[in-house]
Amino acid sequence: MADSSKKPVKPGKEPAVVDAPAPGGPTRRSLIWELAAGFVGFVVGLPALGAGMLVLFDPLFRREAIGANGPGKWLRITSLESVPADNTPAQFPVLDDLVDAWNRDANQPIGAIFLLRKEDGEIKAFNASCPHAGCFVSYAAAHDVFACPCHNSEFELDGSKVKGKSNPSPRPLDALEVDPEKLKLGEVWVKFINYYPGIHDLVPKG
Numbered sequence: 247m248a249d250s251s252k253k254p255v256k257p258g259k260e261p262a263v264v265d266a267p268a269p270g271g272p273t274r275r276s277l278i279w280e281l282a283a284g285f286v287g288f289v290v291g292l293p294a295l296g297a298g299m300l301v302l303f304d305p306l307f308r309r310e311a312i313g314a315n316g317p318g319k320w321l322r323i324t325s326l327e328s329v330p331a332d333n334t335p336a337q338f339p340v341l342d343d344l345v346d347a348w349n350r351d352a353n354q355p356i357g358a359i360f361l362l363r364k365e366d367g368e369i370k371a372f373n374a375s376c377p378h379a380g381c382f383v384s385y386a387a388a389h390d391v392f393a394c395p396c397h398n399s400e401f402e403l404d405g406s407k408v409k410g411k412s413n414p415s416p417r418p419l420d421a422l423e424v425d426p427e428k429l430k431l432g433e434v435w436v437k438f439i440n441y442y443p444g445i446h447d448l449v450p451k452g
């Protein structure tokens with residue numbers, strides 16, 4: 247039977263399309279509002295996201311900043327009074343905080359140096375790593391030289407190679423810079439640099 251409650255539609259008088267929801271779905275207007283709300287939430291959250299990323303990657307940026315100051319790093323080695331005042335070489339460990347992107351391990355050994363203090367107060371510092379292949383040299387008191395146990399290189403107390411004998415090291419011991427201002431305060435600070443072994447020129451690692 248025909249539905250008599252519906253009025254017939256005259257040609258050219260079709261009803262306007264209304265924003266009626268599809269059965270079980272959102273309306274077009276509600277979709278637009280949800281998209282707009284999501285966009286506003288994203289914009290408002292951007293500063294917090296940026297701050298979080300900075301905290302997350304801060305160690306990476308800090309590490310780059312250290313490297314940007316040139317090779318080596320100023321490190322406190324010991325007190326001045328710990329260094330013998332008669333030019334006898336004394337070996338000291340070099341400690342530094344090891345930092346990767348998300349961890350910091352304080353006071354880790356990264357090398358060793360020899361310090362020599364003359365009677366006039368001058369301090370010399372040498373990297374204890376042999377320039378030939380990187381073994382640690384030691385002070386041989388019997389001959390008053392630095393001696394390498396690996397291939398028998400020997401060095402005078404001024405770092406130069408001992409002459410008149412087989413010595414495979416391509417260069418003298420690597421001298422390191424000492425901070426004169428810290429010395430006045432009774433502290434020994436050295437700009438610690440590891441150089442590539444096996445070559446004549448001083449080429450910093452890292």
Ligand code: FES
Nearest residue numbers: 376378379394397
């Ligand atoms: S590593 Fe020192 S002589 Fe070879």
